[in-house]
Amino acid sequence: MAQSRPARFRTVGDGSGVDRSGTFTPEEVALALRNRGMPLEGLRYPITPAGIHYLLIHFDIPEMDAASHRLRIGGLVEREMTLTLNEIKGRPAVTMPVTMECAGNGRALMSPRPVNQPWTSDAIGTAEWTGTPLAPLLGEAGLRPETADIVFTGADRGVQNEVLHDYQRSLTPAEATRDEVILAYEMNGHPLEPQHGFPVRLIVPGWYGMTSVKWLTSIEAVDHPFDGFQQAEAYRYQADPDDPGEPVSLIRPRALMIPPGIPDFMTRTRLLEGGAVTLKGRAWAGREQVARVEVSADGGKTWSEATLEEPVGRFAWRGWSFGWNAKPGTHTLSARATSAKGEMQPDEEWNIQGVGNNACQRVEVLVE
Numbered sequence: 083m084a085q086s087r088p089a090r091f092r093t094v095g096d097g098s099g100v101d102r103s104g105t106f107t108p109e110e111v112a113l114a115l116r117n118r119g120m121p122l123e124g125l126r127y128p129i130t131p132a133g134i135h136y137l138l139i140h141f142d143i144p145e146m147d148a149a150s151h152r153l154r155i156g157g158l159v160e161r162e163m164t165l166t167l168n169e170i171k172g173r174p175a176v177t178m179p180v181t182m183e184c185a186g187n188g189r190a191l192m193s194p195r196p197v198n199q200p201w202t203s204d205a206i207g208t209a210e211w212t213g214t215p216l217a218p219l220l221g222e223a224g225l226r227p228e229t230a231d232i233v234f235t236g237a238d239r240g241v242q243n244e245v246l247h248d249y250q251r252s253l254t255p256a257e258a259t260r261d262e263v264i265l266a267y268e269m270n271g272h273p274l275e276p277q278h279g280f281p282v283r284l285i286v287p288g289w290y291g292m293t294s295v296k297w298l299t300s301i302e303a304v305d306h307p308f309d310g311f312q313q314a315e316a317y318r319y320q321a322d323p324d325d326p327g328e329p330v331s332l333i334r335p336r337a338l339m340i341p342p343g344i345p346d347f348m349t350r351t352r353l354l355e356g357g358a359v360t361l362k363g364r365a366w367a368g369r370e371q372v373a374r375v376e377v378s379a380d381g382g383k384t385w386s387e388a389t390l391e392e393p394v395g396r397f398a399w400r401g402w403s404f405g406w407n408a409k410p411g412t413h414t415l416s417a418r419a420t421s422a423k424g425e426m427q428p429d430e431e432w433n434i435q436g437v438g439n440n441a442c443q444r445v446e447v448l449v450e
Contacts, residue, residue, distance in 0.1 A: 100194040119204025135207030141240030148281045157302035160224030173214040179395035181208040185290035189436030196436030213266035217259040229303040237297035252308035287397035288369035333368030334440040337419035352447040366399035367421035374420040375402040381414035415445040
C-alpha cells in the first residue's frame with residue numbers, strides 16, 4: 083500500500099512543477115545519466131539492439147533470482163496460481179515486435195519544461211519480445227464477475243512525490259485479456275537483461291511504456307478501480323496541478339527522422355553537402371497503423387508526402403523515406419505522422435507532467 087512520507091524527502095517528479103529558466107536541475111541531470119535514450123541513428127535498425135533500446139528505471143533494479151522467482155495470480159479469482167519461471171516458459175509462446183515509447187518522450191522539448199526525466203525524442207525502441215499470452219492464464223485462474231481492475235506489481239520500490247510504494251499499474255479485464263498482452267521472458271531472442279525486467283515482465287503493445295510492468299511479482303484482480311500512485315497521480319494529462327487530468331494510455335502517432343549528415347559535437351546541428359539527399363526514419367501510432375508520413379524542409383510551412391515501407395509488425399513502427407534537394411543554407415527539417423484513424427501530430431503539445439508530447443520533430447540542418 084502507498085504511504086505518505088515526511089517532507090524531508092525532497093523529490094522532483096510528475097506534477098511537481100515546471101522550469102522557466104532553461105537550466106536543467108541537478109536531479110534531472112542525474113536521471114538523464116541513470117536512464118538511457120536511443121540515439122536517433124538507431125532508427126536505421128528495424129529491430130532495436132537491446133543495448134540502445136530506451137530504458138527508464140523508476141527506482142532501483144531489484145535483485146532477482148530466476149530459480150526462486152514466483153509469480154502469483156490472485157485476488158478475485160476462482161483459483162489462485164503461483165508460477166515458476168520454468169512453468170511460464172513451458173506454456174505456449176509467442177514472439178512479436180513491439181514499438182515501446184516512454185510517455186515522457188519529448189518532455190525536455192516543452193516550454194516551459196516540466197521537471198522530470200528530461201527526454202528529448204529518444205525514449206523509444208522496437209524489440210522482439212517472447213513470452214506467453216496472459217489471457218489464457220487469467221482464464222485458468224477464473225476472474226470473478228465483480229473484477230473491476232487487474233493490478234500488476236513489480237519488485238521495484240521507492241518514493242515519488244513523497245509517496246512510498248511498489249511500482250504498480252492496472253488494466254481493466256478487457257484490456258488485460260487482449261490477445262497481444264504477454265508475460266515476456268526474452269528480448270531479441272535472449273533472456274531479459276536485469277534492467278529490462280528479468281526474469282519476467284508484462285508487455286502491453288500499443289500502450290506507453292509505463293504500463294509494461296517490469297520485474298513482475300504478482301497479478302491481482304480487485305473489485306474497484308486501482309488508485310495507486312503510478313495510476314492515479316502519475317501519468318496524467320493535466321493542465322495545472324489542480325486539474326485531475328485524464329489518464330495516459332495508448333501511444334499517440336509520431337514520426338522521427340534519422341538525422342542526416344554529420345553533427346556538430348556540442349549543438350548536434352546537422353552538417354551536410356548540398357544536392358540529392360534521401361531522408362529516412364520510422365513512424366508509429368500505438369495500436370493504429372500509420373497511414374501517412376509528411377516531411378517539411380521549411381519549418382512546417384509546406385509539407386510533402388513520404389514513401390512508406392511495410393510495418394515491422396502489427397504493433398511496431400514502419401519505415402519511411404523522402405527525397406530532398408538540399409540547397410545551401412540553414413533549414414529546419416520536420417516530419418509528422420497521421421494514423422489510420424486520422425490523428426495527426428500537432429505542432430505543439432504541453433501539459434504539466436510533460437507526457438504524450440508527440441509534437442512534430444524539428445532537425446536543424448546547415449547545407450554547405
